[in-house]
Amino acid sequence: MVITSTFARTLSAFLPGLAVAVLAAPAAAAPARADLEFEWRPESTEVSYLGGMGARAYVQAVATNVGTRAAARVTFHFTPPAGSTMDPAENEQFGWTCDTSAAAWACTNGRTVGPGEFEALNLTVLLPAGTVGDTVTMRGSASTATPERTLRNNSGATTFRYVVPRPADITVNSVSVVPAQRVKANERFEVRIELDNIGGSPAHDVTVRVPLPPAVRAVSLDPGYPGWSCALTGTDAEPAIVCARDSAYDVSQLYNLLSLTLVAGPGAPDGPLTFTATADTSSPEESTGNNAADGGTIYYAEGTMSGRAWLDNDRDGRRDADEPTAYGRIGKIEFVLEGTEPDWDVPRGHLDESGAYSVRLKPGRYVANAYPMGGAPYEFTVPDVGDDTTDSDIIGSTGDYYNRGWSAVVEVTDAGEAVVDIGLAPIA
Ligand SMILES: [Ca+2]
Ligand SMILES: [Ca+2]
Ligand SMILES: [Ca+2]
Ligand SMILES: [Ca+2]
Structure with a gap:
């Protein structure tokens, strides 16, 4: 009979005397x-x-x-x-x-x-x-x-x-752009391409091709991760970045990312900016239906309109060094797209104390309207005298009590800087 130590311990709990007796018998008690x-x-x-x-x-x-x-x-x-x-x-x-x-x-x-x-x-x-x-x-x-x-x-x-393993299978899992929106002219963004070899065999001569949309160019051809070399290829009209894997692309790689730093514009189309990455290999693949993916950001085309408003005290049409700012004399400046009426949300500019204003505008052809404070003893001075940096660009006005002056049509381009200066002359 084998008495386990567990059994012996159980016995000892209830029958201490017996347990001692059992444990004391060497033939019956196997040591733990x-x-x-x-x-x-x-x-x-x-x-x-x-x-x-x-x-x-x-x-x-x-x-x-x-x-x-x-x-x-x-x-x-x-x-x-x-x-x-x-x-x-x-x-x-x-x-x-x-x-x-x-x-x-x-x-x-x-x-x-x-x-x-x-x-x-x-x-x-x-x-x-x-x-x-x-x-x-x-x-x-x-x-x-x-x-x-x-x-x-x-x-x-x-x-x-x-x-013998399954064939290779390169897949482009995703293309994402950082930031995902409001990319402006000449602002850097990153196109991140995540790929993998989900097959069973290494893939040889793997390349990833990313055509560049119009007005997009590479800041750097460093892919950000080891094991890849990227180059600009294609024609001037249809450029592309092609990244080549330096060695066979084995299954389950540690580094399965490419990160390209690009800039767009000025002049890139306002709105979605999409990138497609397509992978290729000289090795047989289980599937080629998973070799491309796309992703993008939103390009935000925008220019600026700025200018200076001053009091042309000597009424010569030029902003002289000793002439004061028109700060406090002009209520608002609004920018109206050519051929439209100002809406409630029309872009507006306001003077700072130095008499300068600056607003960001979507590209387009605008007329700037300047409104002097009601009843101010000023009229718009003679426009376009001498240098454009020191003249007034208000070419017409209503001239009444609630005076409104307007500029010629001014084109605001993506990343461009348009200027409308405003000269007020004391009413003689
Ligand atoms: Ca053992
Ligand atoms: Ca594939
Ligand atoms: Ca002057
Ligand atoms: Ca000017």
Whole structure:
């Protein structure tokens, strides 16, 4: 009859005298002993004969304590096939420390495994290239700092088989632009292309082509991530950036981004600015339907209208150095698209204390209307005298009590700077 220590402990709780008697009998009471039982649980063991990221095997090593005493500091030991590697960082996040500096690897999380409990470690093994059909073996074992009942059940082997992998499959997952809106003339933005090889084989001669929309140019041909070289190609009329992968594009790459820094305008069409990235490879692919994607931003075309308003005290039509600002003499300046009536939300400008104003306007042909304060003893001075930087550009006015002056039609272009100056002369 075998009396387990658990049973003995249970007995001791209820029948102390008997328990002592049982434990005291050496023939009947087996001493409590730890006993690790090692087991492989293979998850993915067919690997690409080409090696690389396609030759990753996934296995789980399990150590169960089938003994009756806790097993301290359980450690796994692995003897991988020659040339295999693993990344210790992969298991660090789960509390494991793996030493892969020797031919045999050791991994421990330092924990104690109680009777009936188990510890499991997921292992990614990267195998070297091999021959189709060949199998290779990996041995594993578990150890504990606690003496064990038996060591016969502490190890096992698992096998990996080399197969022909699936073809490559390059995919452009997404194209995104940062910022996603309100990109203005000459403001830098980034086109980010995320791609991957979701097939089973490395893709060779991978290129990514991004045609540049009208008025868009590259600030830099540095793709921002290693492993790529980008160049400007195509014609002047239809330029494109083509980025070439420096080496074979393996499956599951660490760097699967390209980031191009571009600028648009002036003169790019106002509104959506779209980029399409198309990937290509000389390798056979599972699908080419996933090789292109597009994304974009919103281009915001805008120019400025500015000018100076002053009091032309000597009425000569020129803004002289000693003549004062018209700040406080002009109520508002509005900018009306040619051929339209001013709406409630017509763009308006206001003078600062120096008599200057500046407003941002969508490109178009505008007339500037200037409204002197009601009843001010001023009229608009004679326009277009001498240098345009010191003249008045108000060419006509109603001349009544609620006087309104207007400019000629002025064209505001994307990123352009139009000027309408305003001279008020004292009424003689
Ligand atoms: Ca054992
Ligand atoms: Ca593809
Ligand atoms: Ca003057
Ligand atoms: Ca002027």
